[in-house]
Amino acid sequence: MSSSSLNRLSKAATSLLSVNIGTLILLAIWWIAAALExxxxxxxxxxxxxxxxxxNALISGDILQDFGLTLYRSLxxxxxxxxxxxxxxxxxxxxxxxxxxxxxxIDFFRSTPATAMFPLFLIVFGIGDFAKVAVAAFAGALIIFFNTAYGVMNARKTRIMAAKVMGVPRWRVFxxxxxxxxxxxxxxxxxxxISLTLVVIIVAEMFVGSTNGMGQRIIDAQQVFDMPQMYASIIATGVMGYGLNQIFLITENKFVHWKGR
Structure with missing residues (x-):
């Protein structure tokens, strides 16, 4: 292997290590705590x-159905x-x-935890998948319209005024x-x-008459003291949330490349 290839490999390894140092520290603390009991x-x-x-859960495919159902409900x-x-x-x-x-x-619903709405949504939609989806959608919609409204209200006044001075029609200014x-x-x-809808779906799967999904998988493993499977399911759920967040970050950087300018 040439020296240039070794240098590239070394830089890649260093970069990978630097961005995952927090994860490695957490794993080390976890390992020490478990080893010392x-x-x-x-x-x-x-x-x-x-x-x-x-x-083992991935190889057997046992976890994939629950993962897919939770992802579907969240999306x-x-x-x-x-x-x-x-x-x-x-x-x-x-x-x-x-x-x-x-x-x-607006302030009332912003101050009300979405999980407090579970009984209402169960009465309206019954014990089924859509009740879980509806309460998660309610929580997610609040976050979206708060931020959208603030974004519209805080649009830079100088650019708006410049457009109006140039005689641009109001609908085009908007x-x-x-x-x-x-x-x-x-x-x-x-x-x-998207993060909040995932959280609400997981909680709903745990406690609102569900027989599948990652939330139900976590609570079932906890009840039979299958701790490795419980932690494994939690990790899989975290990977799902991280992946969804990264997709939105990439999309934002691609389509909103002018932000902050």
């Missing part, structure tokens, strides 16, 4: 036992939240009078200036919303 071994398996359990809830949240946010943000008319309701100015804040809302 600072926590009962029944409650805290070693990282090796956990990753072996995860690998379904997010799409509903997106379709509802963005238009409402634009309408609220484009008019101070309209926003003030709904300010109490389409070509306000809409694009609000996108960075809107994408923050989208990234936060």
């Amino acid at each position: 600072l926590i009962d071994r029944v409650l805290l398996p070693t990282p090796a036992e956990t990753f072996v359990s995860l690998w 379904y809830a997010f799409m509903i939240a997106l379709v509802i949240g963005v238009p409402i946010g634009i309408i609220l943000g484009s008019s101070e009078k309209i926003y003030q008319s709904f300010e109490f309701l 389409r070509d200036v306000i809409f694009f100015e609000s996108l960075p804040q809107t994408f923050i809302g989208l990234r936060t919303s």
